[in-house]
Amino acid sequence: MIERKISKDNNFYYMTAALVIMLLSASLIKSVAAGMVESILEGIIAVTFLVCVVSLGVDKSWKRFMQILIVIWIALVVLKKLVFIPHLNLMMLLLMFAFFWGTFSSICRQILFSGSVDSNKVVGSIALFLLLGLQWALVYLLILAFSPSAFGGIDQGAWGQNFSQMAYFSFVTLTTLGYGDISPNTPFAQVVVYLEAIAGVFYMAIVVASLVSAGLAQKVSEQDR
Incomplete structure (x- = not known):
C-alpha cells in the first residue's frame, strides 16, 4: 500500500519522516522501556530500513544491495536473541553504517x-544531513x-543504550554548536x-551551491522556451 503512494515526486518526504521518527523514538524509549531499549530500537531501525528501500526504489542497483543488507540485519537480530556470538554488536553497527552510506550515496x-x-529535493537535502549525522x-x-x-x-x-546520546553529540558537532557536555578524550x-565539524561546514556549502546552480539552470531553461 505504502509503495503505491511513494513516487519519485514525494519519496524523500517519507524517508526524512522515517529518519526523524527513528531519532525521536531512540530518545524516548530509553525512559519508556528500560531493559528493552535495544530490542525496540532494532525493530524501529528495521522499519526505517524498509521505508528507505521503498523510497529509493527508483535506484535499482542500490535497491538490490539494500535488500540484502536488510535480510542480514533481521537475521542478526534474531540470532542475537537465540545464541551469544562475540562481536555481534560490532557487525550490526557496521551493517547500519553500510546501509546509511548506501542511502546517502x-x-x-x-x-x-x-x-x-x-x-522533494529540498526535503531530500534534509535527509542527506540526517544520514550524515547518523553515520558519524x-x-x-x-x-x-x-x-x-x-x-x-x-x-x-x-550501543542501543548510547545510540541516542551519540546521535545528539554527532549533530551538535555537525552543526559546530559544541555544547561540551560530551567531549572526546583520546x-x-x-x-x-573535528573531521565531522569540517564535513558539516562543507556539506552546507555543497548543498547550497547545488540547489542554487540547479535553480538557475531551471530558470534559464524556462526562459529559453
Missing part, C-alpha cells in the same frame, strides 16, 4: 547538481566499543570529531 546521485529543484554517530559508537574512555560525559553501555576521537 543514492540520494546524492538523485538530487545534487542534477535535474530541476522542487520541494555510528562511528562514535564503534570507537566507544573499542575504547570505552574515548568520550567523556557518556556512560559505558550497549587523540583519535578528537580527530574524528
